[in-house]
Amino acid sequence: MTTALDLPEEIGDLSRTAGALPAITRIVGVGTAVTGPRISQPELLDVLGVEDPRVRSVFLNSAIERRNLTLPPVDEDGNRRPEPQGDLLDKHTALAVEMGARALEACLKDTGATLSDLRHLCCVTSTGFLTPGLSALIIRELGIDRHCGRVDIVGMGCNAGLNALDVVAGWSAAHPGELAVVLCAEACSAAYALDGTMRTAVVNSLFGDGAAALALRADGADAGTVDVPRGPRVLKFDRVLITEAIGAMRYDWDRDLDRFSFFLDPEIPYVVGAHAELVVDRLLAGTGLRRADIGHWLVHSGGKKVIDAVVINLGLTRYDVRHTSGVLRDHGNVSSASFLFSYERLAAEDVARPGEYGVLMTMGPGSTIETALVQW
Known part of the structure; x- marks a missing residue:
């Protein structure tokens, strides 16, 4: 089904423009979630015991006031030591599922929909590797219909939310009236290296943990079955x-x-x-x-x-x-x-x-x- 976009004449018909969608897909809801302690940059420097003035300057001039992070546990000497890769992967799984589930539920609430309305779920993450993917774990965690379509986008990094939006907007256009969600869950705490180098200082000064979900629906004969805002x-x-x-x-x-x-x-x-x-x-x-x-x-x-x-x-x-x-x-x-x-x-x-x-x-x-x- 191909539908020309309803735009003012002076704008032109975007349905004939390269990269345009064949049907009108709308953003109909959004939800976010964070996890872990909320910590300021000065507090983080103290917790990590960073004294190098060059590293401290990177943190304090980042335009970041606070972030949510799940730091390594304190050992018997009162220090926080780097976690082995296996522990970091476990951390990623736990945080991504916990944050992702809450962001998805917040998004559906904003949409005026329920888990039973969800027909397609695309999960994005780059802070850990999972097989089966995050989408499977979220479906099991929340009891979503096991016939729900799903896609996982892994390892594309910070740009990947729009890569997912592109894919899911196309899916929505091909399935008018059905609800799809893009879910980005990034447990950046699971990707930290505590080695005191300037290379890792730049990364450690910047990233925080968070998840966000965006609901999409294309206009169609069944679009009115759920009361959704016109996004x-x-x-x-x-x-x-x-x-x-x-x-x-x-x-x-x-x-x-x-x-x-x-x-x-x-x-x-x-x-x-x-x-x-x-x-x-x-x-x-x-x-x-x-x-x-x-x-x-x-x-x-x-x-x-x-x-x-x-x-x-x-x-x-x-x-x-x-x-x-x-x-x-x-x-x-x-x-x-x-x-x-x-x-x-x-x-x-x-x-x-x-x-x-x-x-x-x-x-x-x-x-x-x-x-x-x-x-x-």
């Missing part, structure tokens, strides 16, 4: 893979630590900034829209320098990225879930008006920038 329509996606920077963000095996470890190249903000215009202009190409026509920007809370680079290169204001910066301040970088935390704040503000447009943007390993165009 923004998902119109189009575009992306860029910056292959020359493919190793600039990675999570790979550290033979010295005998475990996985994150690496973030200091040049990442500049790489992202330099390509932000390219991908946004591609996203808007053929729509008749300019950047100035976009009323709402939901950008991944990748870090202070990343946000600054996007603001400068796209000509945005601090107001445009208020939720991006606010999520970074209150939760740190919660990886693939970050932009959904921002969307929840925008929805709670209730400032978006019918006909207004928004751009969603995430960045991650590859290096990758993903974007989506939505309309209220």
